[in-house]
Amino acid sequence: MAAEIAEQPAVLAGLLHRRARFAEVAGVIARKPPRFALLAARGSSDHAALYAKYLIEVLLGLPAGLVSPSTVTLYGARPDLRDCLLVSVSQSGGSPDLLEFTQTARKQGALTVAVTNTPSSPLHKAAELAIDIGAGTEQAVAATKTYSATLLALYLLVDAIRGGDGSAAAGIGELAQEAYEIPVQRAVDRYRFVDRIITTGRGYSYATALESALKLAETSYLAARAYSGADLLHGPVAAIDEDTAVLAVTGAGRGGAAMHDVLAEVAQRGADVLALGSSCSEVPAAVRVPVPEIAEELAPVLEVIPVQRIALGLALARGGDPDSPRGLRKVTKTR
Incomplete structure (x- = not known):
């Protein structure tokens, strides 16, 4: 991996x-x-x-x-x-x-x-x-x-x-290389003992939130759930408290801007927020992982790279083997 x-x-x-x-x-x-x-x-x-x-x-x-x-x-x-x-x-x-x-x-x-x-x-x-x-x-x-x-x-x-x-x-x-070199160890150290995490994003970056939840679940066995920032406020936010970690994708552009009100509500509930994206400095967060800025419609290509490194780091820190996740195969055949 x-x-x-x-x-x-x-x-x-x-x-x-x-x-x-x-x-x-x-x-x-x-x-x-x-x-x-x-x-x-x-x-x-x-x-x-x-x-x-x-x-x-x-x-x-x-x-x-x-x-x-x-x-x-x-x-x-x-x-x-x-x-x-x-x-x-x-x-x-x-x-x-x-x-x-x-x-x-x-x-x-x-x-x-x-x-x-x-x-x-x-x-x-x-x-x-x-x-x-x-x-x-x-x-x-x-x-x-x-x-x-x-x-x-x-x-x-x-x-x-x-x-x-x-x-x-x-x-x-070149921008992907920059994204790859972003330090993520602070995020790994802070969230290695978390059991439950919510991932969220809006617009193009909603896909990043979904992929983040999958990577954390399949490599670190975390109970990870992804929501659109809009859907998060339509009920699930009620389950967020001081024991909840939230990975929020906050890039430059309309989708990232729409996350500001969402994260203000999440912060009021005491959640521990990891903000990741090109505009992560603009939102309340315990840990920030900046990503190089690019056109908003291309941001998910770069955002997912530090997410993958965080998932890898958490899997290793929690004693797992991300190359052999339990119960999974490379190709899953369904009908």
């Missing part, structure tokens, strides 16, 4: 050199413009898909939603997907439910795109169009480099669809 976290700056920089493929796929999509988009994924890829949902709705102005594969695989639904763009996201490309949903969606009229790290996978072959994120073999059970590479790939795809050239991501490899 440590080695693969460290590979991310090079992996992200490498993706930028393959922008021609994203333009090629975007060109095919432009010949059959969709009215709406759906995204199919599981696990960490589901969080990447949620990030893509924000990109599609904000940057392309198209309605987008996350699919429930079981509607097709278990219940036999056959929705009318004419004029739909389906993006199936999976680092392995091997989950049977995503494969079946993609095959069915194609038969039902959708234009299908697979975004995977495994070009030899069934999913990659089942979709009409496919993008290889090119992160290289990932051996750790906890997804790290494949997650950030998937985020960047989805951004480059959406940006290409709107006619962009990916220039907003220029230099992201």
